[in-house]
Amino acid sequence: MALFFCLLKVAPMAHTLMIQGTTSDAGKSLMVTALCRLLHRQGVAVAPFKPQNMALNSAVTSDGGEIGRAQALQARACGLEPHSDFNPILLKPNSDVGAQVIIQGRSVGNMKALAYHHFKPQAMQYVLAAHQRLCQHYEVIVVEGAGSPAEINLRANDITNMGFATAVGCPVLLVGDIDRGGLFAQLVGTMQLLAPPEQQLIQGFLVNKFRGDPALLAPGLEQLQQLTGKPTLGVLPYLHGLHLEAEDSFFTTTPANPHAKLTVVVPRLPRLSNHTDLDPLRSHPDVALHLVEAGQAIPAADLILLPGSKSVRADLHWLRQQGWQAVLQRHLRYGGRLLGICGGFQMLGRQIHDPHGLEGSPGSMDGLHLLEMQTTITPEKQLTRHTGNLLQGGAVEGYQIHMGRSSGPALAHPLLTLEDGSHEGASSQDGQIKGSYLHGLLDHPEALASLLNWAAPHHSLPVQDIRQLREASIDRLADAFAEHVDMAFIHALLHRAQPN
Template sequence: MTTLMVQGTTSDAGKSTLVTALCRWLARQGVAVAPFKPQNMALNSAVTADGGEIGRAQAVQAQAANLAPHSDMNPVLLKPNSDIGAQVIIHGRAFASMDAAAYHDYKRVAMQAVLDSHRRLSAAYRVVMVEGAGSPAEINLRAGDIANMGFAEAVDCPVILIADIDRGGVFAHLVGTLELLSASEQARVRGFVINRFRGDMALLQPGLDWLEQRTGKPVLGVLPYLTDFHLEAEDAIDTRQTDKAATTLTVVVPVLPRISNHTDFDPLRLHPQVDLQFVGPGQPIPPADLLILPGSKSVRADLAFLRAHGWETAIRRHLRYGGRLLGICGGLQMLGRRIADPLGLEGAPGECAGLGLLDFTTVLAAEKQLRNVQGRLALEGEAVSGYEIHAGVSTGPALERAAVELDDGRHDGALSADGQVLGTYLHGLFEGPAACAALLRWAGLGTVDTVDYLALREREIERLADLVEAHLDTARLRELCGLGGRTCSN
């Protein structure tokens, strides 16, 4: 069994993308491969087949490997709930909330969880494809590291270092990162990949030759810049949009400080009939057909932020003018009369008034609810699928008029009597074409084009594997995967 790790010179260098590409490149050649990220810090997460929670990027990588997501693929997930603290999730389950100093001390224990998961994956798959986090040269974080070279040293695996040339300074990034590693870590780096190149390769080649001569390590390839590429973001909000039709539906999403699972809105951003606008601090909420209150890791704090920026007034004005309002997960909780956190799960214990638009209350409970679910929308009876990730338990008469009838017999969310306000705990509800179309019709779009987001994501994964074949040294990659230079097989 072989483990190969991809580390980056910076955040957003292309680690997630390259791991996704390599997983599909191996899987479509018949190699049993599993993705793995020892430690992830992100508020975009997914529910696994074993009922746990992992980073959203690892769920996409599992799809690339033709696997169902499993909690072993991301054994440590950190979900920030303040500037210095985060909820720590171990093997898919919320363990505790810790500040940065407490977690630094806890990393010795977390490392054992990482190694246990890696051991299980290594026993089940021919190749374990690992994604690092941030940069291995972050000097302040090197002591007790479990996310980059600390892990690579512990399992004795080779490393590919990827850098983003579009940022500028790519040679400084690669050489500087290498220089800040120990001798054993430097030896572990077996090659470089340069990401997001656009221009004349003949002009880049002298730099590549210098890099190989300077470091003694090969450049495994140069990946091109893709202007129209989409893969779900690990953390940062992607605001790029495809070309839009002449007539569009305007959808506005307030960006809260602890916004979570904003990948919910990718299908809307990519829909030709939707003009999706993210509104940040200091920006007024513009006229819209549909406002969406997103998920949140700190619902009460984010609701206070919303009010402090005058957005509650804008929401009520939007409803007076006949607009539609949708709340997802934490956004659903904000729609109710009261939100209570007696255990202090998302901050100091306490409670606050909600927006009072739907008659229910929410109390945060110790055990998080994690489910992949299917059901039917109350709007048109269209099939919908999604996933639940929430600690809140909501009760009240408004929930008797459910937004979704779930196949397991439960009712989810609420739809106001006048049909203007809808709330649901379901993430991913726009991914299915039928459900997306029904929600857009509810929001005011007459004739809706069918867009199959899941098929789009699959096409993009295949596209990445094609780039590996076209632009990387596949013979060397096979050797690094322990497969030799021959065609891959189980």
């Protein structure tokens, strides 16, 4: 293994810069996205990279793989299609102590946490090989760490933070979130828990989500440099209203809107996946979106949306425990609309079979008996990107990530037609229930308008394009980075971090 590291370190390399954080959700993804867009604007061939990601939000790549949602967003910031090399290791938790392991875009099975910890030296080979391939095609690689580099219990076999940075010898910027409090303790404490060679890789700090008078922060930043010997390169303000796909953080509900024309209710499933499907509803000015946690009262709704799930039978059991089955029956009895996406679509059928125990113990479970179909969980994962049209009208763009195969009479009444002429999804004969395996079902403005018209037939809701909102948010983030961060320092850093 040491020889493998050595060979990669002396091979021709692009300029590589890594951004690590003091905590999860400190702002690493945002900083990488901003820097990628800035470099792309300047004509630099730049690519994102995250050695290992743990997330239930993922995207399908141009090479038919699966990567974290943040790297797909960062690829967009670089003007690139997502590729499996951008995130060679993806972990999708399916229990408190285990996860599905995806290597180079493909699932290799489930591992318990301890087994994966022992597997990390092998995983590092995939990480370094993917990084090396990117170095052969791009001028700059902007790398995102994971969690915190100061998790000393996980330092052995680390591939996500300083383990990677040390292996490739790249400089590191450390970002902290001042909005959550304790910024200086985060930064100083992180530095103190790093080994001296790791401390030398840290070139400076970035402060995220600042609100207030910068003059009040200046004395603290001066003392921070005295304590650590590292400069603060920028203080980014708190940017409200960004429409960017989140990977780790989650909203609870949209702000109260007394003028909302459509009320949408979504159960917060314990293993909810690809919650970015909800973004077009969350950002719509005329939609009130309620995410219902365990134990909370379930409000009345025009539309109930059952989202994706990493463990469908377990989440369906949770729904029943929380009283959702009776709520759904009453909702439909009074004319409400119901939409299921991916795992939520599977729940609508009569039965869900998992003969191989891929999402838990082998066995079967009754579904909600709302659509005449059944689903069998199979080892082969469907990873495809699609365009198409709703049968009721409206263009669709999306992707499928699932292991289930559904069959039954309900599929004879499909929801949409795909680009190859095949049909997908299902609609109940009375028109109240619709389901689809397609993530991103609401992203295209035509599809959103069509489905909102179905859910709220007595109202006219404006058309909104979440894709344009996301693109504008990337530009706004990059503009703030350019204004508040010492880009001359970063360019000098990239110039110094060139191959020997």
